[in-house]
Amino acid sequence: MIEAPKQDELLFLALGGAGEIGMNLNLYGHAGRWLMVDLGVTFGDDSTPGIDLIMPDISFIEQERAKLAGLVLTHAHEDHIGAMPWLWPRLRCPIYATPFTAAVLRRKMTESDFEGELPLTEIPMSGRFRIPPFELELITLTHSIPEPNAVVIRTGAGTVLHTGDWKLDPEPLVGPVADEAALRRLGEEGVLAMVCDSTNALVPGESGSEATVRDSLDVLIGRAKQRIAVACFSSNVARLESVAKAAAKHDRQVALVGRSLWRINQAARETGYLSDVPDFVSEHDADFLPRDKLVLLCTGSQGEPRSALARIARNEHPAVQLEPGDTVIFSSRVIPGNERDIGRLQNELARLGVEIVTERDHDVHVSGHPAQDELAQMYQWVRPRIAVPVHGEARHMMAHARLAEACQVPQAIVPANGAVIRLAPGPAERIAEVPSGRYGLDGSTLIPLHGETIRFRHRMLHNGAAVAMLLLTGKGKLAAEPEIAIQGLGEPDEIEAARTAAAAAVRAALEKLPAESRRSEDAIKEAARIAVRRSLHARYGKKPLTEVRILRLS
Ligand SMILES: [Zn+2]
Numbered sequence: 001m002i003e004a005p006k007q008d009e010l011l012f013l014a015l016g017g018a019g020e021i022g023m024n025l026n027l028y029g030h031a032g033r034w035l036m037v038d039l040g041v042t043f044g045d046d047s048t049p050g051i052d053l054i055m056p057d058i059s060f061i062e063q064e065r066a067k068l069a070g071l072v073l074t075h076a077h078e079d080h081i082g083a084m085p086w087l088w089p090r091l092r093c094p095i096y097a098t099p100f101t102a103a104v105l106r107r108k109m110t111e112s113d114f115e116g117e118l119p120l121t122e123i124p125m126s127g128r129f130r131i132p133p134f135e136l137e138l139i140t141l142t143h144s145i146p147e148p149n150a151v152v153i154r155t156g157a158g159t160v161l162h163t164g165d166w167k168l169d170p171e172p173l174v175g176p177v178a179d180e181a182a183l184r185r186l187g188e189e190g191v192l193a194m195v196c197d198s199t200n201a202l203v204p205g206e207s208g209s210e211a212t213v214r215d216s217l218d219v220l221i222g223r224a225k226q227r228i229a230v231a232c233f234s235s236n237v238a239r240l241e242s243v244a245k246a247a248a249k250h251d252r253q254v255a256l257v258g259r260s261l262w263r264i265n266q267a268a269r270e271t272g273y274l275s276d277v278p279d280f281v282s283e284h285d286a287d288f289l290p291r292d293k294l295v296l297l298c299t300g301s302q303g304e305p306r307s308a309l310a311r312i313a314r315n316e317h318p319a320v321q322l323e324p325g326d327t328v329i330f331s332s333r334v335i336p337g338n339e340r341d342i343g344r345l346q347n348e349l350a351r352l353g354v355e356i357v358t359e360r361d362h363d364v365h366v367s368g369h370p371a372q373d374e375l376a377q378m379y380q381w382v383r384p385r386i387a388v389p390v391h392g393e394a395r396h397m398m399a400h401a402r403l404a405e406a407c408q409v410p411q412a413i414v415p416a417n418g419a420v421i422r423l424a425p426g427p428a429e430r431i432a433e434v435p436s437g438r439y440g441l442d443g444s445t446l447i448p449l450h451g452e453t454i455r456f457r458h459r460m461l462h463n464g465a466a467v468a469m470l471l472l473t474g475k476g477k478l479a480a481e482p483e484i485a486i487q488g489l490g491e492p493d494e495i496e497a498a499r500t501a502a503a504a505a506v507r508a509a510l511e512k513l514p515a516e517s518r519r520s521e522d523a524i525k526e527a528a529r530i531a532v533r534r535s536l537h538a539r540y541g542k543k544p545l546t547e548v549r550i551l552r553l554s
């Protein structure tokens with residue numbers, strides 16, 4: 001535990017998002033209070049069997065929640081708001097967000113069993129507000145979702161610009177361009193620290209514009225002869241609009257296939273976006289349209305097996321089919337870790353005879369994060385005394401720190417989840433550690449990812465499991481042949497032999513136990529456990545997770 005932030009101090013603490021791209025959770029401490037920025041998730045993979053959603057350990061701020069003044073959400077991406085349904089109910093602090101983010105959040109909160117009124121204050125774009133002792137201002141940037149906001153945090157100990165996710169898109173198509181005047185004004189005013197997006201710090205040049213993507217989609221949709229499907233991230237409203245406009249120009253209607261697209265569509269229209277785009281048609285109505293009069297907008301660009309596009313590719317979708325000569329455009333990037341799933345999906349589409357277009361073939365995607373030239377531009381405008389790279393893996397944050405130093409920022413400090421960094425009074429330094437870690441949503445409960453459940457699940461996954469049940473007399477002798485259950489090891493036609501052999505091994509081991517040990521349940525269990533594992537290892541070359549249960553006759 002650490003002392004409450006002092007009057008002259010400004011502290012920064014990431015509980016998620018430092019050293020990773022995902023589950024962003026940032027805290028600022030000043031004059032006895034904490035301010036939270038974002039509360040996101042990250043996604044599970046092969047290393048987290050059974051776990052799709054991962055979120056930060058919030059035990060520190062949960063204990064300090066009397067000092068938690070409020071939570072500002074920068075934008076509506078999952079890695080910034082995705083943990084709200086599960087973690088916010090433990091904090092119950094006031095929430096601040098712009099209208100689109102608020103609309104997405106309200107829908108999201110219905111995913112959990114949280115019911116009741118959210119203490120959510122909508123802040124207009126470029127709005128100023130107070131969460132004492134913090135004075136806040138939003139600065140509009142551009143990204144890959146409507147309403148990406150940087151947050152200016154002014155305190156008696158200095159001013160921080162927390163950029164959130166951003167890029168400099170000269171033609172974002174939805175929403176205004178980044179507010180350069182506000183950033184320059186802030187630079188003039190003086191900025192202690194900039195906490196900034198590192199995602200593309202290794203990428204030279206600029207990230208490119210949504211306008212380029214719109215032009216490419218227009219060409220591709222214009223020249224296609226049959227049905228077209230476009231896979232993109234559902235939250236990219238500008239991309240949805242681009243597909244809709246290109247489709248309308250070429251006399252096609254657009255169907256949304258996938259629930260998250262409909263949710264974003266509703267949130268967008270409710271807050272004034274997509275207003276000059278015709279209504280989308282449902283997947284059921286889509287099937288009645290001629291093949292050359294339709295564009296399908298689908299979820300599943302990352303090859304997620306349960307998504308709309310994966311089901312279409314497997315010919316398992318109830319309403320929508322693709323045929324030879326149809327086109328699928330992946331208007332998205334490959335998120336590292338998803339290569340295999342995407343490869344599988346594209347193979348399935350190829351087998352259907354579908355033409356596949358990706359960002360390697362045409363300009364059908366641009367990143368929403370700043371490449372090196374954009375970062376340098378931001379440092380020129382804001383001129384912070386301290387650079388704090390976040391929203392990146394170690395290599396991205398280190399590259400970002402070097403870039404900041406090359407941009408004449410006097411100090412760059414690379415944070416880690418759980419490390420308390422004192423930004424003022426300076427120089428910036430790590431002053432303490434608080435607990436940090438990851439929790440996975442396992443069915444309906446949150447479990448620590450470094451806990452027993454996942455450890456055991458891994459061992460079962462790789463080695464199978466066995467349970468030995470022993471019926472013992474009062475004197476510790478076997479009253480019947482041991483029962484051995486084996487799972488995830490052995491095929492049905494020979495599993496009986498394996499069970500018999502393991503049971504015999506247990507009997508032999510127990511007979512060898514000295515009389516004294518036979519009075520100890522632990523000694524019996526351990527002897528039986530080793531016997532089962534040895535027997536199965538001799539047969540299969542695997543050591544399954546093994547448990548022994550004892551029943552006693554009295
Ligand atoms: Zn993000």
Ligand SMILES: [Zn+2]
Pocket residue numbers: 075077143165
């Ligand atoms: Zn984002």
